[in-house]
Amino acid sequence: MEKITSRENAKVKYACRLASSGAFRRAEGRFLAEGRKLCPELCRGAELETLFCTESALEKCPELSELPGEHYLVEDHVADKLADVGTHQGVFGVFRTPVHTLEEVKTGGRYLALERVQDPGNVGTLLRSAAAFGFDGVLLSDGCASVFAPKTLRASMGAAVRIPVIEAGKMPEAIALLREKGIQPVLMSLPPIDATRYLAFICRDGLRKERIMDWLGDVQMIYRHQEMYSDAVTQLAYAEDLPLIPVREEFLNDHKLMRLIAADGIHLTMPGYERLFDTLADWLRVRV
Numbered sequence: 001m002e003k004i005t006s007r008e009n010a011k012v013k014y015a016c017r018l019a020s021s022g023a024f025r026r027a028e029g030r031f032l033a034e035g036r037k038l039c040p041e042l043c044r045g046a047e048l049e050t051l052f053c054t055e056s057a058l059e060k061c062p063e064l065s066e067l068p069g070e071h072y073l074v075e076d077h078v079a080d081k082l083a084d085v086g087t088h089q090g091v092f093g094v095f096r097t098p099v100h101t102l103e104e105v106k107t108g109g110r111y112l113a114l115e116r117v118q119d120p121g122n123v124g125t126l127l128r129s130a131a132a133f134g135f136d137g138v139l140l141s142d143g144c145a146s147v148f149a150p151k152t153l154r155a156s157m158g159a160a161v162r163i164p165v166i167e168a169g170k171m172p173e174a175i176a177l178l179r180e181k182g183i184q185p186v187l188m189s190l191p192p193i194d195a196t197r198y199l200a201f202i203c204r205d206g207l208r209k210e211r212i213m214d215w216l217g218d219v220q221m222i223y224r225h226q227e228m229y230s231d232a233v234t235q236l237a238y239a240e241d242l243p244l245i246p247v248r249e250e251f252l253n254d255h256k257l258m259r260l261i262a263a264d265g266i267h268l269t270m271p272g273y274e275r276l277f278d279t280l281a282d283w284l285r286v287r288v
Contacts, residue, residue, distance in 0.1 A: 001065075001071050001072065001073050002072050002073070003072070003073040003074070003075070004052070004072050004073065004074045004075070004078055005075050005078065006078070007077060007078050007081045009078070011050065011072070012052075012074070012078055012081060012082060014094075015032045015050070015052070015082055015092065015094050016032075016081060016082060018030055018031055018032040018094065019032040019082075019084055019149075019150050022146045022149060025097065025146065025148055025149075029096060029097050029099070030049070030094055030095060030096055030097055031094070031095055031097055031148035031153070032082070032092060032093070032094055032095075032150070033092070033093050033095060033150070033153050034082065034083060034084060034088060034089070034091060034092045034093075034150065035089055035091060035154070036057060036060070036061050036064070036089045036090075036091045037157075038153065038154065038157065038158060039051065039064075039067070039091050039092070039093040040063075040064070040067060041157070041158030042093065042095055042153075042158055042160075042161050043067060043068065044158070044161065044162065045098060045158075045161030045162055046095040046096060046097070046098050046161045047068075047069075047095060047096040048067055048068050048069040048093050048094075048095055049069045049070065049093075049094050049095065049096060050069055050070045050071075050072070050093065050094040051064065051067055051069050051070070051071045051072070051091070051092070051093050051094075052072050052074045052078075052079070052082060052091070052092040052093070053071065053072070053073060053074065053090060053091050053092075054073070054074055054075070054076055054079050054090030054091075055073060056076075056090060057089060057090030057091050058073070061091070064091060067093075069093070069094075074090075074092075076090075079092070084150035084151070095161075097148055098161055098164075098165075100137065100164040100165060100166045101166060102139075102166055102168060102174060102177050104137070104164060104166070105136075105137070105166070105177065105178065105181055105183070106136050106181070107181045107182050107183075108181070108182045108183065109136035109137070109181075109183060110134070110135050110136050110183075111135060111136055111137050111138065111139055111178065111183065112126065112129075112130040112135050112137075112138045112139070113138075113139040113141070113168070113171065113174065113175075113178075113185065114126060114138065114139065114140050114141065114144050115141045115143075115144075115171050115233070116141055116142070116143035116144060117140075117144050117145060118143065118144065118145050119145060120145040120146070120149050120151035120152040120155065121151060121152075121155045122145075122155075123140075123144060123145040123147065123152050123155070123156075124151070124152040124153065124154065124155020124156035124157075124159075124160070125155050125156075126138070127147070127152075127155075127156040127159040127160055127163065127165065128155070128156050128157055128159040130159070130163055131159040131162050131163040132159075135163060136163075136164070137163060137164035137165065137166055138163060138164070138165050138166070139166050139168040139171075139174055140165065140166065140167050140168060141168055141169070141170065141171040141174070142169055142170060147160050147165050148160065171236075172236070172240065175240055175242070176240075184242075184243070185240075185242050185243075186242065186243045186244075186245065187233050187234075187236065187237045187242055187243070187244050187245070188233070188244065188245035188246075188247045188280075189230045189233055189234055189244065189245070189246055189247050189248035189249070190226065190229065190230040190233070190247065190248055191247055191248060191251045191260070191261075191268060191272065191276065192223070192226070192227070192248060192251055192252060192257070192261070193222070193223060193226050193261065193265055193266045194223075194258065194261045194265040194266075195219050195220050195221075195222035195223040195265065196219055196265070197261070197263060197264065197265030198222055198264060198265030198266050199212065199219050199222060199265070200265070201263070201264040201265055201266075230248050243287070245279065245280060245283045246279075247276060247279050247280075250275065250279045251272075251275065254275070259271055259272075260272035260275055
């Protein structure tokens with residue numbers, strides 16, 4: 001197995017560019033993943049072209065040598081350059097990106113549609129959940145986090161290739177196609193957030209609150225922007241004659257709303273998730 005000792009090796013630089021640039025990933029039709037478990041898992045649904053391993057990683061997991069593609073040993077300092085995080089496992093793979101289109105949508109299938117979900121960790125977690133619940137695929141609108149960015153891949157734990165992921169473009173057009181195939185889209189409004197808690201949370205590590213306030217003018221602008229997004233979902237439901245689960249209304253009607261929102265101001269507490277589950281379940285019981 002050839003050994004790479006230089007951080008300036010062309011294959012290493014190519015892999016690093018795949019990790020750092022979404023535009024380059026799309027142009028090349030490839031992505032970089034890292035992890036002793038993640039790389040073999042991704043081989044179930046994507047073609048592995050190049051595998052980089054440190055000697056210590058190969059000693060711990062000799063089965064890595066059985067994976068397809070070209071294999072290279074890399075020195076630790078080279079692995080450090082390939083890594084997206086400070087602590088890594090010394091295993092990295094360049095894969096061909098699987099491509100799925102709206103034409104593959106199954107008549108009567110079950111799909112999770114994500115509209116401008118920008119956090120890679122959230123997108124990865126939702127992919128994992130969709131795969132676990134047996135969905136037929138996931139649709140991503142314009143503005144969603146890249147499925148094959150390193151953070152999304154880690155959060156998805158391989159689900160990014162176990163379930164078809166379709167870049168759907170503009171969601172209204174995608175919804176129209178789903179309805180043509182006998183799939184009934186269902187929308188839900190968003191639970192409210194606590195703007196004051198959220199601002200304190202994002203400034204906890206030294207971000208200057210006064211500069212943010214100079215730009216915002218009023219901390220409640222954070223709440224209002226999130227409310228506007230939720231309202232846009234509601235308007236889309238009415239415009240397209242789609243069912244809407246009134247999650248926001250249910251939360252706002254709770255006299256102890258703050259106990260449902262976590263300390264970061266944006267996620268839910270366990271009682272909050274219970275309220276969300278009950279709202280979804282009650283809505284389904286009435287209609288199924």
